[in-house]
Amino acid sequence: MTEDFLTYQAQTTLHPLAMEVSKASGSFIYDQKGQPHLDFVAGVSACSVGHCHPKLVRAIQEQVASYMHVMVYGEYVQSAAVSYTKKLAGLLPAPLNCTYLVNSGTEAMEGAIKLARRVTGRTELIAAHHSYHGNTMGSLSLMGYEDRKTSFRPLIPDVRFIHFNAFIELDLITEKTAAVVLETIQGGAGFIMPNLGYLKAVKERCLSVGALLILDEIQPGFGRTGALFAFEHFDCIPDILVMGKGMAGGLPVGAFVSSKEYMDTLKDKPSLGHITTFGGNPVIASACKATLDILFEEDLIRQSLEKEAHFRKRLQHSKIKEIRGKGLMLAIILETPEQANSLVLHAAKKQLILFWLLFEKRAVRLSPPLTISIEEIDKGCDIILEILDAI
Numbered sequence: 285m286t287e288d289f290l291t292y293q294a295q296t297t298l299h300p301l302a303m304e305v306s307k308a309s310g311s312f313i314y315d316q317k318g319q320p321h322l323d324f325v326a327g328v329s330a331c332s333v334g335h336c337h338p339k340l341v342r343a344i345q346e347q348v349a350s351y352m353h354v355m356v357y358g359e360y361v362q363s364a365a366v367s368y369t370k371k372l373a374g375l376l377p378a379p380l381n382c383t384y385l386v387n388s389g390t391e392a393m394e395g396a397i398k399l400a401r402r403v404t405g406r407t408e409l410i411a412a413h414h415s416y417h418g419n420t421m422g423s424l425s426l427m428g429y430e431d432r433k434t435s436f437r438p439l440i441p442d443v444r445f446i447h448f449n450a451f452i453e454l455d456l457i458t459e460k461t462a463a464v465v466l467e468t469i470q471g472g473a474g475f476i477m478p479n480l481g482y483l484k485a486v487k488e489r490c491l492s493v494g495a496l497l498i499l500d501e502i503q504p505g506f507g508r509t510g511a512l513f514a515f516e517h518f519d520c521i522p523d524i525l526v527m528g529k530g531m532a533g534g535l536p537v538g539a540f541v542s543s544k545e546y547m548d549t550l551k552d553k554p555s556l557g558h559i560t561t562f563g564g565n566p567v568i569a570s571a572c573k574a575t576l577d578i579l580f581e582e583d584l585i586r587q588s589l590e591k592e593a594h595f596r597k598r599l600q601h602s603k604i605k606e607i608r609g610k611g612l613m614l615a616i617i618l619e620t621p622e623q624a625n626s627l628v629l630h631a632a633k634k635q636l637i638l639f640w641l642l643f644e645k646r647a648v649r650l651s652p653p654l655t656i657s658i659e660e661i662d663k664g665c666d667i668i669l670e671i672l673d674a675i
Contacts, residue, residue, distance in 0.1 A: 285316075301632060308335035311656045313637065321635045322664050326653045328639065329503050329613065332530030333578045334655035340533045343574035347567045357385070357563040364569035371576060372541070375512055377521050379543035384550075385564040389502035389528025390418025392538035393465075395558045396524045397422050397440075399542060400463035400496045402549045402557060407441070410457055410464045410495075412448040414643050416472035417465065417500050417526075426465050429472075429643055449479045454489045461495040463524070468514040471503045474617065474644030475609035483520035496523040502538070506530040506575070507585035507654055509611035510592070517610070530654075533575040537568050584654040588612045594658055595650060598665040603672045605646075614650040616668075621645035626675045627668065636667045 286302050304316040311334060312320040326332065333340060347364055354360055369383040386392050401407060411417070413428035424432075425439035433439060446453040448470055457464055464486055470476035483499075490497045499522035504514035508530060511517055515525075523546070528538035550557030562568075579585055588611035595614060596607055603623060608615045618624045624646050631638045641647040652661075 303632075310334045310336075311653055311660045319635060321632075321637050322660060322667075323637045324650050324652045324664050325637050325639045326530075326651055327534055328529070328649075329508060329651045330529045331534040332506055332508065332654050333533045333575055333582075333584070334653040335534070337533060337574075337578060337655070339578055340571060340574045343570045344535075344567055347570035350566075352567055353562065353565055357560045362564065362566045362569070364566040364573065365564040368569045368573040368576070371573065375576075376525070376541065379523075379545075380521070380525055380541045382544040382547040383539050383541045384547065384558065385569065386538045386540070386560050387536055387562055388418070389500075389526065389538045390420045390423045391560065391563075392502070392526045392528055392540045393417045393423045393426070393498075393500065394420055396498050396526050396540040396542075397426075397463070397465075398558055399524060399540065399546060399550060400498060403546050404462045404494065404496060406460060406462035406495075408458075408460045408462055409440075409443045410461055411443060411445055412466055412470065413445050414448070414470060414473035414476075415445075415465075415467060416470075416642055417467070417502075448473070448476060449482050451479075451482065451485055454485060457486075457489045457493055457495055459493050461490075461493060463496040463498050464490055465498040465500065467500045467503070468518070469504045469509065469609065469613060471613075472642030472644070474641055474647045475613060475615040477608070477610065478518055483515065483518045487520050487522075490523070498522060498524040498526060500526045502526060502528040503651075504610075504613050507579045507588060507611075508613045508651070509609075510585060510589035512579075512585060514610070531575065532568055532571040533578075535568050535571045537572060579654070582655070588654055591654075591656065591658070591661060594661055595665070598662065599668065601669055601672045603675075607650075608647075609650075612650070612652060612654055612656075615641060615644070615647040616650060617644070618646050618648065623672075623675060624648050627671055630671045630675065631667060634667050634671070636664050638668075 307314045373381045411426040415428040417423040417426045501513050505527045525541040606617045628638045639649045
């Protein structure tokens with residue numbers, strides 16, 4: 285199977301981890317020998333309520349038994365999508381009351397870019413250095429890391445970059461700017477938190493020049509940081525909210541949310557301003573609704589902060605320079621990239637799943653399912669500390 289995987293399935297790196305998966309449950313992924321691997325990655329923050337949560341599986345099965353795909357997005361009334369978007373609107377602050385469901389985080393970002401240009405009539409986009417918003421051409425254009433873009437140029441025009449947390453650069457946002465696009469917490473850069481007042485200052489600058497603020501919550505969203513969305517920590521409400529990853533508990537999905545007024549601009553001149561065949565798929569929407577219910581019913585959002593505190597208490601080691609992030613969106617920062625690489629690879633041999641970050645090579649990701657237990661955290665931390673002692 286591994287040989288066929290490397291031969292017939294397109295690869296993204298020269299050396300994939302290539303574990304053969306047989307099943308997954310709770311906080312564990314099982315290999316073909318039936319050995320459990322403790323998951324501290326959660327499909328890169330996607331499996332927010334653990335693997336195969338019974339309520340999530342049941343919701344998917346019930347919807348599949350009724351109907352799956354029936355019509356392209358926005359034409360038929362399908363209860364799963366309607367009930368989900370209505371519930372989401374009730375949980376978000378004004379004016380975020382209208383949701384466009386798509387297939388992935390990067391498609392959601394593409395839709396958000398189009399919406400911002402449509403609403404403002406402007407073209408300039410401002411993003412942050414070391415940002416990551418996806419890999420389709422519009423999202424890639426916003427990536428503040430030239431080494432990953434050069435091979436794919438030309439990209440979309442009129443994109444400028446500022447440094448995250450640099451208040452002094454906010455005057456680069458002008459009357460030419462359609463939107464400023466920021467990750468609420470920078471992911472690939474090393475889980476960089478916004479400084480006190482930074483996001484609020486960006487929003488105020490946008491208001492003063494008529495630009496929109498797009499916040500990318502694809503990774504921190506849906507309870508991972510101790511709030512439903514991370515922007516709630518920072519006294520800043522975006523004009524357009526972009527989401528994905530943990531939204532459906534492990535199924536492919538994304539969405540962008542804005543005001544009904546703004547969203548209506550995609551309906552006409554031209555019509556079909558954004559269109560997708562499978563966005564709003566009822567099976568996926570049922571998974572979204574079940575995931576959202578589980579987050580609140582099991583108090584997982586609040587618990588993520590308690591679990592963060594436990595991680596920070598346990599992971600005390602001379603080789604750990606700092607632990608960045610919030611809730612269960614954490615990154616261990618080691619002394620060197622070599623140490624980070626060794627930790628990930630040695631952990632895999634000890635049946636603990638860790639992973640890297642895109643741009644910060646000294647970082648090791650800790651983004652387990654929000655359902656992880658304190659005992660499971662202790663088990664993984666013991667392995668990490670044992671490896672750090674040895675490398």
